[in-house]
Amino acid sequence: MLITLEGLDGSGKTTAWEALHDVYPGATFTHEPTDSWYGRAVRRSEGEEAADPLAELFLFTADHADHLSRVVRPALAEGNLVVSDRYTDSRYAYQGASLADTSVERPLEYVRGIHQAFTREPDATIYFDLDPETAAARAGATNKFERAEFLAEVRANYERLVDAEPGRFVRVDASRSPEQVLDSVEDAFAHLLAD
Ligand SMILES: Nc1ncnc2c1ncn2[C@@H]1O[C@H](COP(=O)(O)OP(=O)(O)O)[C@@H](O)[C@H]1O
Numbered sequence: 001m002l003i004t005l006e007g008l009d010g011s012g013k014t015t016a017w018e019a020l021h022d023v024y025p026g027a028t029f030t031h032e033p034t035d036s037w038y039g040r041a042v043r044r045s046e047g048e049e050a051a052d053p054l055a056e057l058f059l060f061t062a063d064h065a066d067h068l069s070r071v072v073r074p075a076l077a078e079g080n081l082v083v084s085d086r087y088t089d090s091r092y093a094y095q096g097a098s099l100a101d102t103s104v105e106r107p108l109e110y111v112r113g114i115h116q117a118f119t120r121e122p123d124a125t126i127y128f129d130l131d132p133e134t135a136a137a138r139a140g141a142t143n144k145f146e147r148a149e150f151l152a153e154v155r156a157n158y159e160r161l162v163d164a165e166p167g168r169f170v171r172v173d174a175s176r177s178p179e180q181v182l183d184s185v186e187d188a189f190a191h192l193l194a195d
């Protein structure tokens with residue numbers, strides 16, 4: 001089973017992802033951007049204020065293709081639980097927003113369409129729901145994606161994704177304390193794995 005953690009920068013995904021290691025020691029824990037050279041290229045682009053948003057989309061997507069073939073598909077083939085800190089929805093939400101001022105029409109749908117031919121959709125997605133101002137403050141607004149105005153557009157895209165597939169998402173109120181958030185995430189995992 002593939003479970004992904006999604007939400008704005010600073011919404012607490014990585015904190016929960018780390019805590020889950022102790023709860024599911026046999027699972028494959030992974031993340032996007034990855035630590036491969038594709039992932040390093042992506043992180044370099046994040047630091048470029050003037051990076052072309054389409055070029056950036058394809059860097060993120062290349063990293064995803066490599067992640068799928070090298071990590072995600074092999075682990076699923078062995079019957080492992082795979083837990084990914086960010087995955088496809090990050091591209092749909094973030095690049096759906098960063099492409100808004102380009103000639104690409106309906107960017108969120110365009111980005112989804114690019115993935116359709118090759119991706120493996122998550123079985124379930126925990127959505128860490130947080131307002132953009134708190135998210136930007138927690139994340140420290142260190143890169144161009146972490147500003148509140150941009151995060152507001154990203155959040156609107158996440159909401160569209162949840163509306164389109166309500167059965168896949170589990171919404172967690174990420175504005176509460178780390179302990180409360182973690183309790184909700186662990187409950188969600190227990191339910192998903194019991195089904
Ligand atoms: N529920 C929470 N309340 C307040 N601060 C939090 C909470 N969860 C995480 N943090 C803090 O916010 C920052 C971002 O958390 P992190 O887990 O890295 O988020 P993400 O992976 O979603 O960007 C970290 O400094 C972390 O300690």
Ligand SMILES: Cc1cn([C@H]2C[C@H](O)[C@@H](COP(=O)(O)OP(=O)(O)O)O2)c(=O)[nH]c1=O
Pocket residue numbers: 008009010013014032033046060085086087090091092094095139143145146
């Ligand atoms: C995976 C992915 C991340 N991103 C962005 C979100 C983050 O601002 C940044 C790095 O992701 P990440 O390291 O997960 O940041 P954080 O822990 O703060 O949430 O890259 C995209 O724009 N598209 C993507 O496909």
